[in-house]
């Protein structure tokens with residue numbers, strides 16, 4: 186069975202390709218290589234021994250998207266990762282984000298609605314909840330006004346899919362709202378490859394520990410949390426990847442209750458920034474150089490998932506804990522070529 190993975194050479198995409206291949210799916214990857222390299226394809230093949238079909242294609246090119254689907258009529262499901270994801274960049278260049286994340290989604294959906302049936306998994310984010318008023322956050326929590334154009338593309342993306350599903354009953358879709366995916370494959374052959382200075386906590390920590398960055402700045406210790414630093418739900422990327430496979434299987438087996446469903450993908454466990462640093466120091470046996478600085482604008486105080494819905498309905502549960510995930514990220518950091 187042939188599955189299309191857009192953005193399949195990205196961080197979560199590449200790990201999902203590995204899990205799909207392990208389950209026997211034939212994978213077709215589309216990627217425009219804007220934020221990754223072909224080395225990732227080699228990493229995937231090194232793990233699974235199976236070369237996926239790869240097409241370098243930019244989903245902003247509507248004619249190319251149409252041609253792609255014309256020549257791949259046998260695609261049974263689409264997992265759509267391709268998108269830009271840097272929150273700060275999206276504030277500076279909103280139209281780039283609306284074009285990259287919204288136009289592309291529309292073009293893919295337009296092709297799917299021409300098919301007799303289609304199954305679509307969308308990468309959404311816990312960012313849609315903003316600062317939720319109760320923890321853990323369940324899927325019924327209200328959607329808050331987006332704090333950035335990036336966050337808005339996830340909200341609008343979900344709405345576009347929902348509206349489309351309403352008029353195309355043969356289109357079945359699941360949006361997965363990820364909390365904070367981190368870590369790397371146990372083989373250290375694929376992992377996160379931030380370009381330039383990392384914006385996210387874990388790559389910043391591992392790059393500091395390896396000597397590529399001088400010091401980690403901890404953004405604020407005056408939040409109303411146990412140690413004053415922000416709380417997040419860090420989920421191993423391999424667990425995140427597996428969630429996509431079970432979500433896809435639910436659609437392929439017609440087990441879905443409606444043709445648009447949403448699920449939180451997290452561990453259910455919140456950790457503060459200082460707890461993450463302690464966990465890193467423990468698993469790496471390294472002292473991390475960090476200092477407390479002011480708050481980062483736009484950060485919510487706390488976000489961790491109620492995973493009951495994914496546990497009960499998808500039959501999916503995170504298997505790795507924070508230390509496992511951090512250790513895998515550290516091993517990966519020690520493997521990748523330094524620039």
Ligand code: WQD
Nearest residue numbers: 270272310312384385386389402403404415417458481484
């Ligand atoms: C985690 C915590 C920071 C860096 C973002 C996006 C979200 C998403 C995942 C994307 C926060 C603190 C960080 C640093 C720090 N989706 N921190 N020093 O902001 O929860 O989520 O990435 O694709 O949509 O918003 O993740 O890793 O940036 O931050 O103290 O150098 O670490 O303040 O509390 P975030 P993060």
